[in-house]
Amino acid sequence: MFSNESTTRGLALAVTAAAGALALLTGCAGTEGSTSALTGATGAPSEPPAASERPSAPFNGADVEFAQMMIPHHRQAVEMAELAESRASDPRVRKLAARIKAAQDPEIATMTGWLTAWGRPATPEGGHGGHDMSGMMSEEEMAKLEKAKGAAFDRMFLELMIAHHRGAVEMAETELAKGADPQAKQLARAIESAQRAEIEQMRQMLGQS
Incomplete structure (x- = not known):
């Protein structure tokens, strides 16, 4: 007994x-930035699920800011690219614009999924119009681009998109330097590489050395 x-x-x-x-x-x-769902028994990262389904990866404030700022930045680039569909006269401009839209639309969805998984809002507290971010076009510049057509549109589109891309490169570099989330840093690296290449392509199209 x-x-x-x-x-x-x-x-x-x-x-x-x-x-x-x-x-x-x-x-x-x-705590923020310390979840074990993405690591196995050995501590090595496992294959992450889709952004909209995965649990929160190790992240910090820089990752959150990167997504919150890059989403409206990408949205404006997509808006500019859509204008090119009916206004550009140079087929190279139309092709480039289509490629920009095809790349950045899915990236917007990915970053939106991250913010949802992190439990963070799509915009910072207090919000922002986005036009104060590096490379963002003002409302006046977007209005002028919308009214332009043909060769005038082509030149304006390329000049504005170069500035826009440079802003995105700066944001990506900040994420690479300060971010913690491996997937966010991977996207930042891809954005930096792709947009640097597109900047060079657009400079060549403008006849710049």
Whole structure:
């Protein structure tokens, strides 16, 4: 009888200890930038699920700001690219604009998914119009681009998009220097590489050395 009671008591204590350890681990994972869902038993990162479904990866404020600012920045680039569909006269401009839209639309969705997974709003507290960000076009510049057609549109589009891309490169460089989320840094690296190449292409189209 004593033996059975001792065994039962021992099992209960073991279960209680295990539950306490699990609670401690769970509590530690609740802070910003420290989730263990993306690492395996060895600590190596596992294959991340889709951005809209994955749990929050290790992230910090720079990652959040990168997504919150790059989303409206990309949206304006897509808006500019859509104008080129009916206004550009140079087929190279139309082709470039189509490529920009095809690349940046999915990136907007990806970054929106990250903010949802991180439990962060799409815009910073207080919001921002976006036009104060590096490379963003003013409302006046966008209105002029919308009214332009043919060769005038082509030149204006290329000049404005070069400035726009340079702003995105700056934002990507900041993320690479200060961010923590591996997927966000990977996207920043891709944005920097692609947009530097497109800047050079647009400079050549404008006849710039």
